[in-house]
Amino acid sequence: MLESTENPMAYISKRWESLYDVLCKRDSVFDQMTNLFTLCAAIGHLNGEEKAPIDKKGIFRWSNLNSETDVSILTAMAWDARERDLSILADKKRIMEIACDYAESGMQYLYDNFFEDYMQDGQLLRPEKLDIELNLAQILEGLRQKQSVF
Amino acid sequence: MKLHNIELVNFRQFKDRQTIDIATDSPRNVSVIYGENGRGKTGIFRALMFCLYGDKCLSQDELSGEQKKEGLNLVNEVALKENVGTSVAAQVAMAFSHQGQTFRIVRSIDALMKTDGAIVQSQGSRVELQQTDVTGNTQPIETDPDKITALIQEILNSRLRDYFLFDGERIERLTRNTKERREEVRQGIRALLDLDAMELAIAGLKSLISQIEKEISHKSTGELQRVTTIIADLNAKIEKLENAQELGSQELKRLVHKIHEISELVSENKETADKEKKRQELLKNSQDLKVERDALKREMAGYLSKGAQLVASELIEQLREELELRRHKGELPPNIRKEFVENLLDSERCICGTSLGHDHQQERECLLEFIKKHYTPGLGPESLDLLLSLSRLSSANTGLADQFNRLLTNNKKLGDEILELESKIKLLSDELQEGGTNIDDLIQERKKLEEDKRKLEREMDRQADDIVRAQNEREDLKKKSIVLEKQQSQVNSLVSRRILAEQTLEELEKIYNRFANAAKEKLAEKSTENFARLADDETKKDIKKISIDENYMLDVLNWSGQRRLGEISAGQRQIVSLSFIMALIQVAGNLEVPLFMDTPFGRLSGIHRDHLLDTIPKMASQWILLATDTEFTEVEAHALRQTNAWGKIYELVKEGEGTTRIVERDVHQFTPKRKSIH
Numbered sequence A: 001m002l003e004s005t006e007n008p009m010a011y012i013s014k015r016w017e018s019l020y021d022v023l024c025k026r027d028s029v030f031d032q033m034t035n036l037f038t039l040c041a042a043i044g045h046l047n048g049e050e051k052a053p054i055d056k057k058g059i060f061r062w063s064n065l066n067s068e069t070d071v072s073i074l075t076a077m078a079w080d081a082r083e084r085d086l087s088i089l090a091d092k093k094r095i096m097e098i099a100c101d102y103a104e105s106g107m108q109y110l111y112d113n114f115f116e117d118y119m120q121d122g123q124l125l126r127p128e129k130l131d132i133e134l135n136l137a138q139i140l141e142g143l144r145q146k147q148s149v150f
Numbered sequence B: 001m002k003l004h005n006i007e008l009v010n011f012r013q014f015k016d017r018q019t020i021d022i023a024t025d026s027p028r029n030v031s032v033i034y035g036e037n038g039r040g041k042t043g044i045f046r047a048l049m050f051c052l053y054g055d056k057c058l059s060q061d062e063l064s065g066e067q068k069k070e071g072l073n074l075v076n077e078v079a080l081k082e083n084v085g086t087s088v089a090a091q092v093a094m095a096f097s098h099q100g101q102t103f104r105i106v107r108s109i110d111a112l113m114k115t116d117g118a119i120v121q122s123q124g125s126r127v128e129l130q131q132t133d134v135t136g137n138t139q140p141i142e143t144d145p146d147k148i149t150a151l152i153q154e155i156l157n158s159r160l161r162d163y164f165l166f167d168g169e170r171i172e173r174l175t176r177n178t179k180e181r182r183e184e185v186r187q188g189i190r191a192l193l194d195l196d197a198m199e200l201a202i203a204g205l206k207s208l209i210s211q212i213e214k215e216i217s218h219k220s221t222g223e224l225q226r227v228t229t230i231i232a233d234l235n236a237k238i239e240k241l242e243n244a245q246e247l248g249s250q251e252l253k254r255l256v257h258k259i260h261e262i263s264e265l266v267s268e269n270k271e272t273a274d275k276e277k278k279r280q281e282l283l284k285n286s287q288d289l290k291v292e293r294d295a296l297k298r299e300m301a302g303y304l305s306k307g308a309q310l311v312a313s314e315l316i317e318q319l320r321e322e323l324e325l326r327r328h329k330g331e332l333p334p335n336i337r338k339e340f341v342e343n344l345l346d347s348e349r350c351i352c353g354t355s356l357g358h359d360h361q362q363e364r365e366c367l368l369e370f371i372k373k374h375y376t377p378g379l380g381p382e383s384l385d386l387l388l389s390l391s392r393l394s395s396a397n398t399g400l401a402d403q404f405n406r407l408l409t410n411n412k413k414l415g416d417e418i419l420e421l422e423s424k425i426k427l428l429s430d431e432l433q434e435g436g437t438n439i440d441d442l443i444q445e446r447k448k449l450e451e452d453k454r455k456l457e458r459e460m461d462r463q464a465d466d467i468v469r470a471q472n473e474r475e476d477l478k479k480k481s482i483v484l485e486k487q488q489s490q491v492n493s494l495v496s497r498r499i500l501a502e503q504t505l506e507e508l509e510k511i512y513n514r515f516a517n518a519a520k521e522k523l524a525e526k527s528t529e530n531f532a533r534l535a536d537d538e539t540k541k542d543i544k545k546i547s548i549d550e551n552y553m554l555d556v557l558n559w560s561g562q563r564r565l566g567e568i569s570a571g572q573r574q575i576v577s578l579s580f581i582m583a584l585i586q587v588a589g590n591l592e593v594p595l596f597m598d599t600p601f602g603r604l605s606g607i608h609r610d611h612l613l614d615t616i617p618k619m620a621s622q623w624i625l626l627a628t629d630t631e632f633t634e635v636e637a638h639a640l641r642q643t644n645a646w647g648k649i650y651e652l653v654k655e656g657e658g659t660t661r662i663v664e665r666d667v668h669q670f671t672p673k674r675k676s677i678h
Helices: A014-024 A033-047 A070-081 A086-090 A093-113 A132-149 B039-052 B065-070 B077-082 B145-155 B171-175 B179-192 B196-219 B223-268 B271-304 B305-311 B313-328 B338-347 B359-372 B382-397 B400-433 B437-534 B537-542 B570-587 B606-619 B634-643
Strands: A009-013 A056-061 B002-011 B015-021 B030-034 B086-099 B101-113 B120-121 B126-132 B139-144 B165-167 B545-548 B554-557 B592-597 B622-627 B646-656 B659-665
Touching: A009 A014, A009 A033, A009 B015, A009 B139, A009 B271, A014 A056, A014 A093, A014 B338, A033 A056, A033 A070, A033 A093, A033 A132, A033 B305, A033 B313, A056 B139, A056 B313, A070 A086, A070 A093, A070 B015, A086 A093, A093 A132, A093 B338, A132 B271, A132 B400, B002 B039, B002 B622, B015 B039, B015 B545, B015 B646, B015 B659, B030 B634, B039 B086, B039 B554, B039 B592, B065 B223, B077 B101, B086 B196, B086 B606, B086 B646, B126 B145, B126 B196, B139 B145, B179 B437, B196 B437, B223 B437, B271 B305, B271 B400, B305 B313, B305 B382, B305 B400, B313 B382, B382 B400, B382 B570, B400 B437, B437 B545, B537 B622, B545 B570, B570 B606, B606 B634, B634 B646
Parallel strands: B030 B622, B030 B646, B165 B592, B592 B622
Antiparallel strands: A009 A056, B002 B015, B002 B086, B086 B101, B101 B120, B101 B126, B126 B139, B545 B554, B646 B659
16 A cells, blocks of 8 residues: 555545546446546636535545546646646645645536536436536536637 | 571661571471560561561551651661761561472662761662572572562462561451451451452453443444334335336336327328328437437547546646746756766766766766756656656647537537427427317327326436435445444344353352352351460450451450450450461461561460460461560560470670660570569
């Protein structure tokens, strides 16, 4: 077992746990929880909002991240968030903490803009009936355009 | 334990080295240490307690709490005065045999007299246990004070010492009716008869039972029953919903069948049949488009997994450019790892074969300059790694947005087409509805059936959601109930353990009580026998027997069976106590312990003294008497001589201020200073 500084845990708020489960289970929208987590972190970073998870729940460790994509994006965002100080690049624990705060904010954005209307008691109702992919794609397209404007 | 000798060096008033040999040979097993008040009899008793147990004061010393903690000064004060400012040791050595082995225990303590006359004594003492082998050589066998204490405890338990090493004037305290005395009697019985182990087992069992009860109380919450009830309710709910789903499914089939039948009838009308045919075609096209859109959706899901790249594409590009710029400025470490360059310098050879030894100073300096320029302290290879991975991501991002856009456009296009088709289908359906009466009715009926079908499908969807929710909840509760069932099983097991422990405790207590009662009876019987030997006729007229009641209270009963302890004299109490102590020796079996009595006859009348002198040597393995001139007169000496048990006599003679010399006298010729005070 690696030390937590070398293999830190990714945390989300407990309230998002079922959403992560539904969206990342077999044959669902995302192959891995890491994909959704990194996407949420990217949304949070784009919106410039960091928010600490509440009643936090560990979902995976650093070693589960894709080293080519997830690690690079999360590291880049942490570097950008901390005034582009290069010394943060070797600090996995700090990078993960920043990523968790961005991911929390990003998931809140998705919830506010889409999932809220289809949830009851913390559960997503009839996910198979929702056009999740199209709705998420439209949200991302909207964010991308906003990014281009900036 | 048989005591052979006591050797004192600068201990209390005994200056220099002085020795007392104790009479050991049966029947000559009585030793008398004779001296006037203040000569140091109690000092010898004190020496014995110090040597065996490290005691620095006796129970009869009337000291304050602080003084008890410090203890009395044990080092001879004359010796201290002669050596002001220098540490002087007091030492007591005691030779004894036990179970065929001969030991010598030596204990010493240091003190120092300051120039102002104040005496400072060390807190602890040093102790050594030696053993004498068959050839007579004595070697140290133990110096650890704790181990020596444990060994001495085994030989003569400190709890028992008050019964065998005591001040005669105080021994009558055993008969005082106080809680402490009762406890003392109880302790004596327990220690001698080895009841401790059984009491320890009883206490252990009680503690175990209490611990089990705590665990039972901790684990019995009634939560399992509550969870089981909820699971049963959920099972009923799920069953009900599943039945409703089954019925709904049958109804749905019926509706589909009915709609199909009506559609067939509608098709029989030519005009409407064409429209219906067209409508069916459009329905099929719409279905095909929906299948196509599903495929697109799956493709879109694949792209969503790269959503982070898409959202962060601008950032990736910006940061890549910045890192690239910093690299050009030399702010990032180069591709070559610093360790690699340092290794070249250490090995003094380049990979191309060029020497980098100290004779090639220019090349070395070149490499050192390279390190200085390119490797910023605190920056590892991570920045370069990040630049490389951002460059790769940047390349991979090319076209990603376009593809994503294409998928969205296609999806929108398909959506529009489906909408258009559905609009056409509705139009045709409306037209078909507006046709002939029969058709109208049929179409109206079909429309209603289709509406029922939609309603039913929505209801079934809702039921399906409820089933999933109930199943999830049941799953969670089942997990919880497994844990609770495990706890319940532990509770059952604990209850069995408690019953077993309680039964064992009950039996053990019965055995203990039977054994303790039998011991008490035996002790009372032997005490009474001893009392009959030791007491004078007048006392025997008043007292029939000694009893030990259920509360371990030592008492005497008169001939009418009434308690009379409160009415007898201090001397008679001493006789009762001695009778009890002798009984302890008898009941304990092969207990070989010297009876060491300070001031043995102080309170006893003449006949009692005679009886003691006649009886105790026969019962005790050794009897050591520390007697004053007033209690050991010519009468006692004569009586003791008659017993043929008198082996040794020492007189304590005052030599000077604070110094006593121990002088051995001849038993046969020794004449006490007083004839008799009686």
